[in-house]
Amino acid sequence: MSERIAAQLAFLVEVDKLKSTLRATTLCDGSRRENSGEHSWHIALYAMVMAEHSNRPINVNRVIQMLLIHDIVEIDAGDNPIHGDHDPAEQDAVEQAAADRIFGLLPSDQSANFRALWDEFEAAETDDAIFAKSIDRVQPVISNLETDGGTWPEYKVTPAQLQTRVGTKVQRGAPAIWEALKARIDGWFAQNT
Amino acid sequence: MSERIAAQLAFLVEVDKLKSTLRATTLCDGSRRENSGEHSWHIALYAMVMAEHSNRPINVNRVIQMLLIHDIVEIDAGDNPIHGDHDPAEQDAVEQAAADRIFGLLPSDQSANFRALWDEFEAAETDDAIFAKSIDRVQPVISNLETDGGTWPEYKVTPAQLQTRVGTKVQRGAPAIWEALKARIDGWFAQNT
Numbered sequence: 033m034s035e036r037i038a039a040q041l042a043f044l045v046e047v048d049k050l051k052s053t054l055r056a057t058t059l060c061d062g063s064r065r066e067n068s069g070e071h072s073w074h075i076a077l078y079a080m081v082m083a084e085h086s087n088r089p090i091n092v093n094r095v096i097q098m099l100l101i102h103d104i105v106e107i108d109a110g111d112n113p114i115h116g117d118h119d120p121a122e123q124d125a126v127e128q129a130a131a132d133r134i135f136g137l138l139p140s141d142q143s144a145n146f147r148a149l150w151d152e153f154e155a156a157e158t159d160d161a162i163f164a165k166s167i168d169r170v171q172p173v174i175s176n177l178e179t180d181g182g183t184w185p186e187y188k189v190t191p192a193q194l195q196t197r198v199g200t201k202v203q204r205g206a207p208a209i210w211e212a213l214k215a216r217i218d219g220w221f222a223q224n225t
Numbered sequence: 226m227s228e229r230i231a232a233q234l235a236f237l238v239e240v241d242k243l244k245s246t247l248r249a250t251t252l253c254d255g256s257r258r259e260n261s262g263e264h265s266w267h268i269a270l271y272a273m274v275m276a277e278h279s280n281r282p283i284n285v286n287r288v289i290q291m292l293l294i295h296d297i298v299e300i301d302a303g304d305n306p307i308h309g310d311h312d313p314a315e316q317d318a319v320e321q322a323a324a325d326r327i328f329g330l331l332p333s334d335q336s337a338n339f340r341a342l343w344d345e346f347e348a349a350e351t352d353d354a355i356f357a358k359s360i361d362r363v364q365p366v367i368s369n370l371e372t373d374g375g376t377w378p379e380y381k382v383t384p385a386q387l388q389t390r391v392g393t394k395v396q397r398g399a400p401a402i403w404e405a406l407k408a409r410i411d412g413w414f415a416q417n418t
Binding site: 034037038040041043044045047048049051052059060061063066067069070072073074076077078080081082085093096097100101138142171174175178208209212 | 236241253274402
């Protein structure tokens, strides 16, 4: 087997493990916790469907590619729930090491390209990354709304915390979507807290 | 909420069900069967990594979009294992109805675009669709090789059947990948049958 194809397959086999990384949120039917592999599929589809609501010019295909790889570091670093406690600096160090290891399995040209795309997502400064980050925050909100608040009660999330941790990030890249969700969110908190 | 965003979210919530559609193949560690949502993520990433091995000019971003939606009809139609028994005509009718229903949840312009992309994948005539179909057949082979034959013993697959059902399809769009896998596949069958 060519060394190049062998390296590509080694990467593709390694990332299979993302299907075993569990997130805080559940499926929309509440039957089980979602894993980061299926989340990555869903969120890429979110971007494909919702691209028109970006408040800045984006290349939807770059956003999709970014979202396909955005959580791969969780194979080593695990998922950190938005409303959970973790040390950002420590988390960042673990994720950087994970990116070195996992993207490093690819042939060097692809490794550099994938790493640059992931770095861009993490930095959240380009238009594409800002929209990708916004849409990544929308999906758990939908899951929670579909499952009667989902993880909000468990994490004792207040409307103000939701606005800070989620709302401001969705508003940065896709304010129309946050606007559309606001009434449903406010309705849930009014009835349940 | 705007009707448009409401329709888009209804589609995105509905497709969450693809995470509960089980495939024949397991994860690469053999721990459980794979679902079609996480498969769709993995296969889009396969395309992103393996695009250079297409034997015809392709637009990798169209291929990725195609693969993100290629299995959505399985929410209604279920997954049909490559090596299982099913009536192709009956299956086709169920999948067409599923496509009508599920893509029909989207706003009409997006519904038409998504449906056209899915129809193109199913027809397997364009360069993009041929490569998408090829890469879709590679991933279960890797999973089976990683799990000591995986589903091959259960379905009593012979090397000739594997060549017909999988090999010819991979060779149509990505012959270099099949070539690279051939020795591993032949080795497994030589040792286990």
